[in-house]
Amino acid sequence: MYSFPRITKNPIGTIQTAESGLCSDKNGNVWISSQVGKGFDMIEYAHGGTNAIAQLSAGTPWGCAVDSKSGDLAVANTGLASQNGYVAIYRKAEGKPEIFSDPNISNFYYCAFDKNGNLLAQGRSTASSHIVYAELPRGERKLQDVGGTVSGSLPAGVQWDGTYFVVGYQDFNTVYRYTIVNVQATLEGQITLDPAGTFSLVGFSIDGNKLAGTSQSSNVYRVAAFPYPEGGSSTYHHLIGAPSGLTVSVAPHS
Numbered sequence: 001m002y003s004f005p006r007i008t009k010n011p012i013g014t015i016q017t018a019e020s021g022l023c024s025d026k027n028g029n030v031w032i033s034s035q036v037g038k039g040f041d042m043i044e045y046a047h048g049g050t051n052a053i054a055q056l057s058a059g060t061p062w063g064c065a066v067d068s069k070s071g072d073l074a075v076a077n078t079g080l081a082s083q084n085g086y087v088a089i090y091r092k093a094e095g096k097p098e099i100f101s102d103p104n105i106s107n108f109y110y111c112a113f114d115k116n117g118n119l120l121a122q123g124r125s126t127a128s129s130h131i132v133y134a135e136l137p138r139g140e141r142k143l144q145d146v147g148g149t150v151s152g153s154l155p156a157g158v159q160w161d162g163t164y165f166v167v168g169y170q171d172f173n174t175v176y177r178y179t180i181v182n183v184q185a186t187l188e189g190q191i192t193l194d195p196a197g198t199f200s201l202v203g204f205s206i207d208g209n210k211l212a213g214t215s216q217s218s219n220v221y222r223v224a225a226f227p228y229p230e231g232g233s234s235t236y237h238h239l240i241g242a243p244s245g246l247t248v249s250v251a252p253h254s
Contacts, residue, residue, distance in 0.1 A: 213234075
């Protein structure tokens with residue numbers, strides 16, 4: 001764990017886990033997908049904490065998101081060779097999940113809720129290697145395919161910035177802002193990170209006017225803070241071990 005947005009050289013804490021996806025809720029608690037024995041669980045930590053405070057059984061989890069209105073936890077599952085992926089939603093982040101699948105998506109990687117509780121999930125098309133999207137509108141019982149998005153082949157995440165859904169790809173050092181109406185996406189802008197090209201986006205998280213991103217380029221691993229939505233050069237960066245996911249956890253109000 002590192003401070004943010006001023007990323008210090010030394011971590012402020014360490015959690016011994018092989019995480020692949022992280023998300024945080026409005027209280028600053030962090031959920032991490034982690035291998036437990038032969039399976040995977042979603043494990044919750046308090047802001048800045050290193051001891052688990054909750055644990056949920058999961059399938060093949062990757063990215064996750066917490067609905068700020070309901071407290072529901074959504075987990076994107078990649079699936080197995082013999083089974084397509086799905087989105088699992090744990091109501092109030094408890095108990096057994098409700099499962100949502102899409103015959104047009106073979107693997108789900110990341111997801112995000114907007115301010116109204118609508119969920120956007122990022123996955124891979126069953127018909128091609130392209131990354132595609134599905135929306136679960138609040139209160140609906142079925143994922144709906146979304147059209148009109150930029151095509152990429154390597155997912156880097158989905159975020160809600162307070163106004164737009166923001167999606168990223170490892171193919172590009174660019175994130176794209178969308179509005180979605182009637183399952184049709186409209187591009188509202190795109191933001192280039194590190195125009196010099198030394199930053200190769202792996203994952204990202206947005207907090208206010210800062211975007212945190214992880215990078216892997218020529219076996220050099222970094223975490224960096226960029227101005228948002230301006231993009232451009234990073235304001236702080238630090239070399240780290242191989243990154244697999246990140247989230248910005250906001251300290252709870254006292």
